[in-house]
Amino acid sequence: MPKARTRLRYTARTADKHELYEAAVQNPDADLDFVTRVYRQERGRAPQAIREDFCGTGYTSATWVRRNPANTAWGLDLDRKTLDWGRKRHVAPLTPDQRSRVTLLERNVLNPGPETSRVDAVLAMNFSYWIFKTRDDLRRYFEVVHGSMNSKGVFFLDHYGGWQAMRAQTDRKRCRGFTYLWEQRWFGPVTFDFDCRIHFEFPDGTKMRDAFIYKWRQWQIPEIRELLAETGFRKSIVYWEGDDDNGGGNGIYRKATNPEVCPVHLAYIVAVR
Ligand SMILES: C[S@@+](CC[C@H](N)C(=O)[O-])C[C@H]1O[C@@H](n2cnc3c(N)ncnc32)[C@H](O)[C@@H]1O
Missing domain, CATH: 3.40.50.150 (Vaccinia Virus protein VP39)
Structure with a gap:
């Protein structure tokens, strides 16, 4: 079977x-x-x-x-x-x-x-x-x-x-059973401070926002x-x-x-x- x-x-x-x-x-x-x-x-x-x-x-x-x-x-x-x-x-x-x-x-x-x-x-x-x-x-x-x-x-x-890493943008990736979002919320061109977030979205319309938050410097x-x-x-x-x-x-x-x-x-x- x-x-x-x-x-x-x-x-x-x-x-x-x-x-x-x-x-x-x-x-x-x-x-x-x-x-x-x-x-x-x-x-x-x-x-x-x-x-x-x-x-x-x-x-x-x-x-x-x-x-x-x-x-x-x-x-x-x-x-x-x-x-x-x-x-x-x-x-x-x-x-x-x-x-x-x-x-x-x-x-x-x-x-x-x-x-x-x-x-x-x-x-x-x-x-x-x-x-x-x-x-x-x-x-x-x-x-x-x-x-x-x-x-x-x-x-x-x-x-x-790369230049797309040096600006605010969100990438979405379909995974098995959910969608993964990588948000570059803010990039500072003077300090290279880089605020990034991970969010998840689900087929039933629910969302998990800011599951992970990173406050980095982009080296x-x-x-x-x-x-x-x-x-x-x-x-x-x-x-x-x-x-x-x-x-x-x-x-x-x-x-x-x-x-x-x-x-x-x-x-x-x-x-x-
Ligand atoms: C981006 S996650 C990486 C997790 C995993 N290594 C990976 O490859 O996906 C960063 C991790 O670094 C840890 N972290 C931040 N500063 C640290 C430090 N000074 N010493 C040890 N761990 C630290 C955080 O708690 C977090 O779990």
Whole structure:
């Protein structure tokens, strides 16, 4: 007998914002495939110990320890409720062995602590480091990362920009059972202050407004690379997402020094210790 198709009945009255965020925004396996490929290119072996800064629900950390029995992960975030949600959703279902290799900590990334140091790779994804709004603050964060990896450490950040990232606009994306909205509410051309919001809309007409609010500074790639160099990283490499010939990205990232100008781009910045 064919299986009955499960219909997703999301509504703002009951939907869980973390579940929607993860479905709409995150793809831990894609990030981790990239991290593994590039780390191997730089260091000649696969990374094992990672730290996920700004880990949120720890989805990426939990995925990492599932992928290989030698993998370990620390996840750091300031938000206790988000961490607790992630511990239930992602850590509790792991096997005892997997669980013993992942720890989510309520901790400021500026004070990661000695036990989370000497890792092979640190990841700061979804532009979370844009929380630091001055050169001094971002430099301090990069210094901490540099000092808290082993001598073969590689630091992975992501980046988005382009002229459409420098204005107020809202993008909508249809997901299974809901619509995801990315609102750039305000961009300041003098300060590069960047106020962004995530909203969700549902088939029954209900809406979840301001599910997530980000008050960032939009950093540009040369500024980031200069700070990485100032804090002791030997080199930084930009990997640029290719285009799908339809106005979107194709999910394939290649080293780029002079890529084509795009209205919006996604990139990874890889800093090698
Ligand atoms: C954009 S979310 C990123 C979540 C997840 N890493 C991802 O890739 O989707 C930013 C997260 O950073 C956390 N955060 C902000 N400042 C922090 C800090 N100084 N130390 C640790 N976590 C911080 C917030 O609590 C929030 O969960």
